[in-house]
Amino acid sequence: MRKVLLVTGGSRGIGAATCVLAAQKGWNVAVNYTANSKAAEEVVRHIEAAGGKGLAVQADVSNETEVMAMFDKVRSELGPLQGLVNNAGVVDVSARLDEMSMARWRRMFDINVLGSMLCAREAIRQMSTQHGGQGGAIVNLSSAASRLGAPGQYLDYAAAKGAIDSFTLGLAKEVAAEGIRVNGIRPGLIDTEIHASGGLPTRVKDLEHLVPVKRGGTAMEVAQAIIWLLSDEASYTTMSMLDVSGGR
Numbered sequence: 514m515r516k517v518l519l520v521t522g523g524s525r526g527i528g529a530a531t532c533v534l535a536a537q538k539g540w541n542v543a544v545n546y547t548a549n550s551k552a553a554e555e556v557v558r559h560i561e562a563a564g565g566k567g568l569a570v571q572a573d574v575s576n577e578t579e580v581m582a583m584f585d586k587v588r589s590e591l592g593p594l595q596g597l598v599n600n601a602g603v604v605d606v607s608a609r610l611d612e613m614s615m616a617r618w619r620r621m622f623d624i625n626v627l628g629s630m631l632c633a634r635e636a637i638r639q640m641s642t643q644h645g646g647q648g649g650a651i652v653n654l655s656s657a658a659s660r661l662g663a664p665g666q667y668l669d670y671a672a673a674k675g676a677i678d679s680f681t682l683g684l685a686k687e688v689a690a691e692g693i694r695v696n697g698i699r700p701g702l703i704d705t706e707i708h709a710s711g712g713l714p715t716r717v718k719d720l721e722h723l724v725p726v727k728r729g730g731t732a733m734e735v736a737q738a739i740i741w742l743l744s745d746e747a748s749y750t751t752m753s754m755l756d757v758s759g760g761r
């Protein structure tokens with residue numbers, strides 16, 4: 514019996530790789546996206562080619578009404594959730610703190626922190642044995658930036674990911690006795706479109722000399738770690754933060 518997984522921001526990058534690998538490992542997968550339905554449908558096609566059921570679901574993770582509608586739709590079309598990957602995330606252009614606006618910080622925390630908390634809340638309402646669920650696993654995408662601080666670039670993003678680290682730790686303890694494991698991944702420099710969205714399309718090439726293994730990582734290398742944390746092979750692993758960062 515295939516379990517049901519929701520991946521936020523599943524239409525590209527690390528999220529898309531996670532959706533496809535999850536289907537290969539036996540999950541049915543809901544692919545969340547904001548605007549690009551074509552990209553999400555393409556991921557659904559890959560899920561179905563791997564033998565899984567796929568569902569593209571539109572929602573901005575920082576919008577409570579849209580998120581609640583998304584969880585209802587996933588439940589009615591695929592069944593109750595057993596896995597959530599809080600992957601949706603954004604950066605902004607490089608700046609110093611004394612150049613940043615409140616509007617920028619609000620977007621950074623709304624999507625990266627509150628979006629993850631909101632999706633985790635809705636997942637727990639379906640998965641927790643206290644709510645009649647079967648248990649499950651949550652993986653939160655943090656970043657190596659939470660350890661490095663990203664000075665002069667985007668320390669608001671780093672601070673938001675630091676919040677994800679604390680959130681992962683607290684939530685893991687809170688729901689451990691209700692059949693739910695909660696872990697985090699801290700990717701390092703991974704080759705996706707996120708860097709171009711922050712105005713630095715060549716960021717991975719520019720900084721790879723700083724990585725001990727001397728290269729950027731791939732979305733699939735992060736997905737492999739996410740899928741392991743979701744799986745029964747990680748049945749005694751909760752409250753862990755796994756660095757997938759080539760030693761950086």
Ligand code: NAP
Nearest residue numbers: 522524525526527547548573574601602656703705706707
């Ligand atoms: P990406 O290629 O830019 O993809 C981001 C995904 O998030 C897209 O599918 C995007 O959907 C979605 N998204 C953005 N805002 C959203 C919102 N408000 N609601 C729902 N979905 C939203 O990013 P990535 O590199 O794969 O990163 C994935 C995660 O890993 C993020 O949390 C990021 O912070 C973290 N991470 C990445 C790196 C790296 O080097 N790449 C390093 C450390 C941590 P649309 O296409 O609809 O915009």
